[in-house]
Amino acid sequence: MKNTLKGLVAALCVALPFFAPVTARAAAQSAADPALVQRGAYLAKVGDCVACHTAPKGKPFAGGLPMTTPMGKIYTTNITPDPQTGIGGYTEQDFARAMREGVAKDGHNLYPAMPYPSYAKVNDDDMKALYAYFISGVAPVQQANREPDIKWPLNMRWPLKFWNMVFLDKGVYQDKPGKDVAWNRGAYLIQGLGHCGSCHTPRGIAFQEKALDESGSAFLSGGVLDGWFAANLTGEHNVGLGRWNEQDLQAFLKTGANRHASAFGSMTSVINNSTQGMSDTDIAAMTTYLKSLPPVGGNGAPPYNYDPQATKVSLNRPANNEGARVDTAYCMHCHGVDGRGFAPLLAPLAGNPNVLEKDASSLINVTLNGTEDIVIGGVPAPYPMPKYAPVLNNQQIADVLTFVRAGWNNGAPAVTVDDVAKLRKSTQAAK
CATH class of the missing domain: 1.10.760.10 (Cytochrome c-like domain)
Incomplete structure (x- = not known):
């Protein structure tokens, strides 16, 4: 009897590590506050996570979407809570490290096509809510990640450690003194989860964004990415938002169109999956921040006037x-x-x-x-x-x-x- 009991205990000790990730995920799921999960779902919408991490005709957040970079194609990863192929084994600390520093649970560096330089600004409370949502509010999908189509030696990831040392600012967003609540909320959303600079800011020779906030003149002045030119979002009067009033900008973010332009290209998915579902308060805050940016870019031409x-x-x-x-x-x-x-x-x-x-x-x-x-x-x-x-x-x-x-x-x-x-x-x- 004692030998049988010892055998069962030994078997349990051997098996326990294999069950630990699933058990940890189950514990996290059962402990998750529904309100926290709901808030995380909203924040994931703000970040438009589904657009990048869902392939055409694929399951939500299971990855596999091809993304073209100067080095070759990469494929987005599975961020469902599946313990084998997704992030089901991630602790909250693992999740935050991947989001803010671009480092996966196993220690490999993520390519900066993942906008972790923007997500580094996300505060602890919002990061906690995002983790709760992805662990407890997303259906697990078993789908292995696909290796990038990048040839050696460009596919090596260890140089990204040095890239992070030079270009990654790990500090979360801090409210700017002298700015009101709406401005700071808009700046936090635009610079952080909204990661607008990832597309709308020109990139340097190392694929780094030339500016991460309004302190850099290149911030949101427009940039080429994947065959599209992401528009100038500064106050420039012809190619930017200088002729748009706040109602124009709010209408565009909510519906994808206004009297000046319509959304196309990758901005379509932003409208469809993200901004139309954001609260009016957050849309207004983003508008307040964007309309405060001074004009950058353009060709020096006078303000546009129609000629028939x-x-x-x-x-x-x-x-x-x-x-x-x-x-x-x-x-x-x-x-x-x-x-x-x-x-x-x-x-x-x-x-x-x-x-x-x-x-x-x-x-x-x-x-x-x-x-x-x-x-x-x-x-x-x-x-x-x-x-x-x-x-x-x-x-x-x-x-x-x-x-x-x-x-x-x-x-x-x-x-x-x-x-x-x-x-x-x-x-x-x-x-």
């Missing part, structure tokens, strides 16, 4: 401009013969900050590949931008975008055939 001359060219039968002919055949029916569109359903081309921007990447990309539906309250937008890659050749796209960028006093540089060809090739290869 391009309309006269388009209405000339037959149009005496190759770009105008394409515009007349394919564009003016939605965007208006006068280029002013039918906002907010159909964006204007005249004075649109994305049209005025020196870098035409987004215009070329959206013309070639269209955009996904903006879905507000479960209802898709009625007039998504279609893809014209199968319909128009590179010369036609260059011609029409050059016409649009020059017309109605937009005054933006011409688009070349080579510009279109390069983006066609890179975006088709990514599919």
Whole structure:
């Protein structure tokens, strides 16, 4: 009998480590405060975690979404509470370290495509709520992570330790003295979980964001990422938010469209999965912060004023401009013969900050590949931008975008055939 008892005890001691992660997760789940889990769900929405960590037709947060970097493709990881392939074995400290320092539980460094330099600013209370949600509020999915398509030696992760030493600021956000509650809340959301700078701030040679807050002049001045130009969010009057009032900006964050522009590219998923679900108070705080940023960028041109001359060219039968002919055949029916569109359903081309921007990447990309539906309250937008890659050749796209960028006093540089060809090739290869 004693030998049998000893055997059972020994077996239990051997087996216990294997059950520990599951037991720890179960304990965390049972102890989680429902209100804390609910708050974590809201914060995960603010961070738009589902957009990056969910592959097309994949299960929520199970990873596998391909992301193009200068070094090659990487694939987002499984952040469900599955103990074998997800983060089910993570303690709260493990979770916080991965979020703030980009270091996984087993010690390997994450590529900075994961915006941990932004998440480093998330405070302890919010980090606790996020952990509660991902451990207790997300369904576990057993799906192994996929190795990146990056060739040796660029796939080595140990140099990231030195990258972190140079570029990672580990301090959580601290309220700025002299600023009110709304400004500081907006700054915290924009710089932290919202990680707006990850797309909208230009990057340096080491793929680092050139600024992490408003103390750096490059912050939110626009940047190229994955074939798109993420717009200038400073107060610049032509390519930025200088002509937008607070209501314009709030409408854009809530619905993806306003009288100036419509969301496209990766911003579509931000609207669909994140900002439309945020509270009005938080949207207003983000707006307050963004509207406080001084103007940066642009080309020094005076504030935009509409000029109807391009309309006269388009209405000339037959149009005496190759770009105008394409515009007349394919564009003016939605965007208006006068280029002013039918906002907010159909964006204007005249004075649109994305049209005025020196870098035409987004215009070329959206013309070639269209955009996904903006879905507000479960209802898709009625007039998504279609893809014209199968319909128009590179010369036609260059011609029409050059016409649009020059017309109605937009005054933006011409688009070349080579510009279109390069983006066609890179975006088709990514599919």
